[in-house]
Amino acid sequence: MSDPALDVDEAVFDVVEQIPPGRVSSYGAIGRLIGVGPRRVARALSAGGGAVPWHRVLRADGTAAEAVRVRQLELLAGEGVPVRNGRVDLAAVGWPDRDTDVVPRDDAGSSKIDHRDDAGEGSRTIG
Numbered sequence: 001m002s003d004p005a006l007d008v009d010e011a012v013f014d015v016v017e018q019i020p021p022g023r024v025s026s027y028g029a030i031g032r033l034i035g036v037g038p039r040r041v042a043r044a045l046s047a048g049g050g051a052v053p054w055h056r057v058l059r060a061d062g063t064a065a066e067a068v069r070v071r072q073l074e075l076l077a078g079e080g081v082p083v084r085n086g087r088v089d090l091a092a093v094g095w096p097d098r099d100t101d102v103v104p105r106d107d108a109g110s111s112k113i114d115h116r117d118d119a120g121e122g123s124r125t126i127g
Contacts, residue, residue: 008036012044019056021079023095024088026060033096056095062088 011034019025027038042065045054055075058064063086064072073083081093 008034008040009044009048012036012041013049013052016045016049016052016054016057019053019095021053022081023093024056024058024062024076024081024090025095026058026090028060029094029096030057058088058090060090062090 012030015030015033016025027041030041031038038060041057045052045057055068055072056079058072063069069086073086076088077083081088
């Protein structure tokens with residue numbers, strides 16, 4: 001039998017791996033995709049997110065967590081993410097948004113993500 005906590009962690013990692021370079025997401029947006037709260041997303045990333053681009057996940061106001069702020073902002077700047085006064089404009093570089101082809105599946109508790117085809121119709125599952 002699998003550990004539900006590890007399943008949630010893996011779901012978080014699966015979604016975070018999909019954030020493209022130069023884009024960012026929030027803990028809440030990741031949580032909505034998999035059906036958990038933002039604190040649970042933060043806990044997964046702090047406990048074992050070193051193998052995924054954890055630096056692309058920010059607070060809802062576009063700021064980095066204090067403990068990782070300097071390193072996170074360095075990594076984001078290296079990807080060309082605009083940072084002004086220690087804050088990223090999520091409206092400008094946030095992911096997912098309606099311009100991306102990534103949408104959550106109906107079974108949000110799954111770590112699977114659907115990709116729409118170019119016309120926004122049909123889908124294929126990844127993850």
